[in-house]
Amino acid sequence: MSAEVQTKQAVMEMTPKSQDEKQNNQPMDGSAVLIQGLKDQGVEVIFGYPGGAVLPIYDALYKDPIPHVLARHEQGAIHAAEGYARVSGKPGVVIATSGPGATNLVTGITDAMMDSLPLVVFTGQVASTVIGTDAFQEADIIGITQPITKHNYQVRDVADLPRIIKEAFHIASTGRRGPVVVDIPKNVATEIFVTEEERDAEVNLPGYQPTTTPNYLQIQKAAEAIRFARKPLILAGAGVLHGQAMEELKTLVETKRIPVTNTLLGLGSIAGHHELFLGMAGMHGTYTANMAISECDLLINVGARFDDRLTGNLQTFAPHAKIIHIDIDPAEIGKNVPTEIPIVADSKEALQALLNQEFHAPDTEEWLAYLRGMQEEAPLWYNVDEHEFLPQEAIQMIHRITEGDAIVTTDVGQHQMWAAQYYSLNNPDFWVTSGGLGTMGFGFPAAIGAQIAKPDERVVAIVGDGGFQMTAQELSLLQEMRIPVKVVILNNGALGMVRQWQETFYDERYSQSLIPVQPDFVKLAEAYDLKGYRITKKEDAEQIFREALLSDEPVLIDCRVKMLENVYPMVAPGKGLQEMIGVKSK
Amino acid sequence: MRRVITVTVINQSGVLNRVTGLLMKRQFNIESITVGHSEQPGMSKMTFIVHVEDERKIEQLLKQLQKQIDVIKVNDITDKAIVMRELALVKVVSPPHARSEINSIIEPFRATVIDSGKNVVTYQVTGAPEKIEAFIDLVKPYGIKELSRTGATAFTREIQKVNSPQLSILK
Numbered sequence: 001m002s003a004e005v006q007t008k009q010a011v012m013e014m015t016p017k018s019q020d021e022k023q024n025n026q027p028m029d030g031s032a033v034l035i036q037g038l039k040d041q042g043v044e045v046i047f048g049y050p051g052g053a054v055l056p057i058y059d060a061l062y063k064d065p066i067p068h069v070l071a072r073h074e075q076g077a078i079h080a081a082e083g084y085a086r087v088s089g090k091p092g093v094v095i096a097t098s099g100p101g102a103t104n105l106v107t108g109i110t111d112a113m114m115d116s117l118p119l120v121v122f123t124g125q126v127a128s129t130v131i132g133t134d135a136f137q138e139a140d141i142i143g144i145t146q147p148i149t150k151h152n153y154q155v156r157d158v159a160d161l162p163r164i165i166k167e168a169f170h171i172a173s174t175g176r177r178g179p180v181v182v183d184i185p186k187n188v189a190t191e192i193f194v195t196e197e198e199r200d201a202e203v204n205l206p207g208y209q210p211t212t213t214p215n216y217l218q219i220q221k222a223a224e225a226i227r228f229a230r231k232p233l234i235l236a237g238a239g240v241l242h243g244q245a246m247e248e249l250k251t252l253v254e255t256k257r258i259p260v261t262n263t264l265l266g267l268g269s270i271a272g273h274h275e276l277f278l279g280m281a282g283m284h285g286t287y288t289a290n291m292a293i294s295e296c297d298l299l300i301n302v303g304a305r306f307d308d309r310l311t312g313n314l315q316t317f318a319p320h321a322k323i324i325h326i327d328i329d330p331a332e333i334g335k336n337v338p339t340e341i342p343i344v345a346d347s348k349e350a351l352q353a354l355l356n357q358e359f360h361a362p363d364t365e366e367w368l369a370y371l372r373g374m375q376e377e378a379p380l381w382y383n384v385d386e387h388e389f390l391p392q393e394a395i396q397m398i399h400r401i402t403e404g405d406a407i408v409t410t411d412v413g414q415h416q417m418w419a420a421q422y423y424s425l426n427n428p429d430f431w432v433t434s435g436g437l438g439t440m441g442f443g444f445p446a447a448i449g450a451q452i453a454k455p456d457e458r459v460v461a462i463v464g465d466g467g468f469q470m471t472a473q474e475l476s477l478l479q480e481m482r483i484p485v486k487v488v489i490l491n492n493g494a495l496g497m498v499r500q501w502q503e504t505f506y507d508e509r510y511s512q513s514l515i516p517v518q519p520d521f522v523k524l525a526e527a528y529d530l531k532g533y534r535i536t537k538k539e540d541a542e543q544i545f546r547e548a549l550l551s552d553e554p555v556l557i558d559c560r561v562k563m564l565e566n567v568y569p570m571v572a573p574g575k576g577l578q579e580m581i582g583v584k585s586k
Numbered sequence: 587m588r589r590v591i592t593v594t595v596i597n598q599s600g601v602l603n604r605v606t607g608l609l610m611k612r613q614f615n616i617e618s619i620t621v622g623h624s625e626q627p628g629m630s631k632m633t634f635i636v637h638v639e640d641e642r643k644i645e646q647l648l649k650q651l652q653k654q655i656d657v658i659k660v661n662d663i664t665d666k667a668i669v670m671r672e673l674a675l676v677k678v679v680s681p682p683h684a685r686s687e688i689n690s691i692i693e694p695f696r697a698t699v700i701d702s703g704k705n706v707v708t709y710q711v712t713g714a715p716e717k718i719e720a721f722i723d724l725v726k727p728y729g730i731k732e733l734s735r736t737g738a739t740a741f742t743r744e745i746q747k748v749n750s751p752q753l754s755i756l757k
Contacts, residue, residue, distance in 0.1 A: 146604055147611045151655040154599075171655060207596060207658045331649035334642065 030158040030189040031060035033199070034122070037165035038066060043093050045069060045084065045452055047077040051097025052137060053124025056189035058095075069452065069481065072473040074101050076445040078108025079471065082117050083409060083449030086432045089244070091118040091172045092449065098124040099137030102183075103144065107439060110148040112179040114436025115265060116242060118172040119179040125154065127187040141183050150178030158191040163201035170203050175210030176329040177242060210328060214345035214353050221341050222300070222324045223357035229298035229322075231367045232258045235281065235310075238265035238435075239303015239327060243347030246270070246428045249302065252351055256361040259371055261289040263304045264420055265435040272404065272424030278371060279380070282310040283571045284417040287378040287584075288371055290577040293318050301325045303347045306336040307436065316576030326350045380421050381568075381584040388562040389538035391415060391490045395422040397541060398460060398488065401549050406430070406458040406486075409447040411467030412438035414496035417567045419462045430457070441470030447485045448477055458486070460549065465491040465518060475528040478554035486549050487556045489521055492563045500566045514563075521558035535559040588617070589644055590670065590740055593632040593651055594624060594659040601656045605632065608650055614638065618672075618715075618737030629658065633739045635715075663742050670740035673712045675700070676722065679729035680707040688728055695721050706731055714738070 028036065034057060038046070045067045050058045061068060071077035074096045081092025092112075096105055102123040112119045126135040142154050151171050153164050161184075168180040193199070226232055240249050246269055253260050253276050260270050261281040270277050279286030281293055290312075293299065299321040304310065306325075311317045314336060324341040325333050333342040343350050382392045395418050398406075408423050409432040410416040416433055425431055432450050434442040447461035468489050477483055499513040525532030533548045533555065535541045541559070548555045568582025595601045602621055609616055617635040624631040638644045644662060651660045676697075680688055685707065689699075692709065695717065701708040711721045715738050722733065 142600060143603070146600070146607050156599075205655060208655045329653070331646065331653055335646055338642075 027192045027194065029056070029060075030155075030161055030184065030191050030193060031056040032064065033158070033161050033193050034165065034184070034189070035060045035064050035066065037162055038093065041165070041169045042090075044090075046093045046095055047071060047081040047084070047449065048095035049074050049077055049097065049101060050095075051101045051124060053098035053126060053186045054095060054101075054122075054184075054189075056186065057122070057124065057184070069448070069477065071445065072476050073471065074104035075107055075441065076448075076471050076474040078105045078119070078121070079111070079439075079442050079445035080449035080452070080474070081119055082108060082112050082115075082442070083432050083446030084453045085112070085117045085119060085449075086115075086446070087407060087429055087450040088453035089242075089429070090453075091120050091169055094119060094121045096121070096123050097137065098126055098141070098186075099139045101137075102141040103139050106144065106148065107437075109145055109179045109181065111434055111437040111439045111442065113148050113150065115434065116177045116238065117179070118177040120168045120172050121179060121181045123181060123183050124189075125183045125185040128156070128185045129187070131185065141181065145181045148179070149181050150176075152181040152183070154183040155185065155188050158188050158193050159195070159198045160201075161188070161193070162199045163204065166201075166203050167205060170205070171208065175208070175212075211330070211344045212328065212346035212349055214326075214343050214350040216353070218341060218343045219350070219353045219357065222343060222354055223359045225298055225322055225324060225341060226256060226258070226300070226354075227359045227362060229362050230364070231296045232256075232298040232300065232362060232364065233292050233296035233321075234258050234260040234300045234302060235263065235293070235304050236260055236266045236269045236302050237263040237304025238269075239347045240266060240269035241303075241428055243303065243328070243349075245302070245346075245348035245351050248348055248351035248355060250274075251355060255355075257364045257368065258300070258362075259292060259364075259368060261285070261292060263307070263310050263435075264433065266304060267420060268425040268428045268431040271426055273426070276368070278375070280420055281577070282307075283312065284421065284567050284569070285571075286375075286380060286421075287569055287580055288374045290571065290580060291374060292371055293321075294576070294578040296321045299323050301327075302351065303327060305329075305332045308336075311336065311577070312571045312579075313574055313576040316578065378584050382565070385562055387538075389535065389541055389560065390565055391418050391492065391561040392422055392565075393538070394488070394490060394535075394541065394545075394559050394561060395419055395462065397545050398462070398549065399423050401546055402458055402460065406460045406549075407432065407447075407450050407454060409433065409443045409450060409459070409461045411440050411443040411463050412497075413440070413464050413467065414492075414500065414565075414567050415462055415464045415490040417497075418490075423462075440464075440467035442467070444468055444485075444487060445471050445474045447487070448474060448483055451483045451485050452481075458549070459484075460486045460488060462488050462490065464496060465489050465493065465515065465521075466495045469519075472524070475525065475530060475556070479529045482554075484552055484554045486551075486554070489556070489558050490561050491518075491521070491558055492561050492565070493518065494563050496565075497567070499563075503564075503566070504572075521556060525556035531555045533557045587638060587640075587644075589636055589638060589662055589664045590668065590738070591634050591636060591648070591651075592661045592663055592741060593634070593657055595630050595632060595654075596656045596658065597623070597628050597630040598656055601630070602632075604654055604656060605651065608654065609636070609647075612647065612650060614643075614647055618735075620737040620739045622739070631739075633737075635738055661742075663740060667743040667746050668740050669743055670714050670738050671712055672715050672718050672736055672738040673710065674718045674721070674733065674735045675708060675710055676725060676730060677706050677708045677732040678725045679705060679731055681705050684728060688725065691724060692721065695724075697721065
């Protein structure tokens with residue numbers, strides 16, 4: 001039996017036998033209502049960690065189970081939920097206890113907020129009667145998470161719970177997706193819940209009506225602008241993936257012959273090998289993608305938010321371009337870059353409406369030829385080292401062995417940029433990375449969540465030696481739940497991106513960025529009953545990678561790579577996209 | 587520039603915190619803020635005056651406020667014909683020999699005496715924030731012992747002038 005099948009089975013085994021005769025007329029307490037509510041929402045898996053304030057909830061879960069992933073730290077639980085949400089498109093569900101349990105979720109909640117990932121997070125709270133008295137394990141999680149959630153609730157009355165659960169899922173998974181926190185005081189979880197009517201209470205959100213249908217006149221204007229553009233460019237962001245508009249994007253790109261670039265989070269929205277794809281844009285984007293932004297006369301932004309790592313210096317961003325910006329969140333339009341044609345809509349609906357206009361394709365052949373020439377002249381490059389294995393080579397090797405079909409997750413930093421540059425994705429929603437918040441320790445637990453969402457796919461967590469050590473405790477889950485994630489540590493013995501900036505901007509003063517002592521990662525893997533591999537010589541790399549990545553088991557690969565390698569090309573901070581350094585010389 | 591914003595919100599616990607938290611997160615400077623029940627049950631109305639650098643910043647503010655789940659309606663009424671009122675309580679040092687002098691000076695402000703003691707008098711004055719300022723300036727030389735202002739509340743007038751220019755007092 002393959003490991004993939006086993007994982008599925010492990011998850012299935014935890015699925016409860018049907019409890020249909022759910023005592024519809026018997027009184028239920030808050031916890032039972034919560035579990036029932038989660039089942040009604042189709043929740044397949046919960047990522048969580050128990051504790052005092054959520055004892056009633058975990059007791060209800062014991063009686064009426066939903067598959068539960070017991071992370072070893074709440075941060076691991078929530079990053080796994082993010083990975084699950086990114087890959088499946090469904091909200092990730094997290095449960096943690098009050099106080100430290102809840103505060104340990106803060107990084108993950110913020111990460112999900114920045115990258116628009118749907119999460120519904122349930123936190124325990126001390127009993128209503130002692131809230132505000134600095135009780136044991138009390139934290140004002142509503143106050144703490146107010147600026148980092150799409151919305152949050154504290155359940156004051158158990159009668160509100162069924163409605164709040166429905167609203168939380170509705171808010172998290174519609175419009176611009178995001179995390180919703182529901183704080184449940186312990187007494188509310190045990191209060192007996194009375195009426196049928198309250199259980200059937202529907203979503204009531206008069207202040208929340210996201211616009212998904214584009215304005216027709218704006219679509220006409222956009223079509224007109226594309227029709228007459230000579231150097232159009234599409235910038236496809238994560239909004240394409242969130243809206244599942246990949247087919248529409250591909251049709252637009254191919255029928256109108258418009259070149260396309262991606263933001264970091266938009267990678268995968270168009271196949272990495274598509275002939276009209278220019279590679280990623282931004283700080284470590286390709287030279288061609290950045291020059292295309294700088295020279296285009298029409299920039300069609302679909303679901304990207306003009307983040308500073310993408311735009312570089314705003315004064316010189318897309319100086320010749322008219323801007324069309326399609327976004328589901330009106331607050332993103334005009335926030336950083338003035339926009340001529342704003343379109344507030346769901347990406348799929350907007351692109352469909354645009355395609356329905358049936359306008360003539362602009363003549364872009366000259367523009368495309370120009371960009372192709374640039375791609376040939378200034379491709380991504382690195383200098384192969386005679387002795388040392390380069391991280392770029394490692395990623396290209398992983399790409400070759402997995403044939404571009406793996407789900408790839410990363411942390412933040414050098415390895416993330418190299419993975420973005422060199423792991424050309426065949427499939428959408430196969431790229432899980434912490435973009436907006438840039439969270440170290442994200443990649444590995446996110447891979448666990450991704451694997452649970454897609455048990456039949458190969459999941460590779462590409463992480464650095466620094467970030468991996470922030471959430472390494474989740475190695476426990478791999479054997480326990482038979483999750484065959486492949487952990488690849490690109491081990492350069494340094495906090496690579498920090499070190500690179502210190503080299504470039506601080507005269508090589510490597511302040512606290514070199515890691516002198518490290519655990520033996522292979523032994524660490526073995527301690528968790530996992531197979532560990534170490535790559536120290538570049539000659540062995542291919543064979544070890546092949547054996548490890550193609551195995552059906554969870555594995556950890558400690559891949560030693562050159563320490564002093566830098567990510568290039570690069571737009572230095574404060575510079576414009578057209579001022580890249582480290583471009584391959586012609 | 588100074589903008590007058592009214593926001594209708596669902597009257598839920600934490601909603602004031604949510605709105606002011608948002609203003610803090612996005613680095614807006616609040617001059618005054620008032621909140622109270624509105625004509626609709628379960629709804630509250632907030633009025634706040636903020637200082638912003640430019641049009642884009644104010645547009646961001648309105649959009650960010652609109653995004654809040656508990657916010658029903660957001661209006662920037664600065665450029666409309668509006669009524670705006672604020673109330674202030676001012677405790678002024680007012681010995682018997684100066685009292686009639688003060689009373690005559692402030693007479694045009696239609697302030698009312700709501701408490702008086704041997705040497706102090708408390709006045710209540712209502713009006714646009716500028717009027718309150720003028721009142722305070724006038725009584726300041728006599729010595730202000732205590733001052734408390736409510737902040738402005740406002741809404742649009744029934745009849746709007748077409749293309750009304752920005753009210754000069756708000757510039």
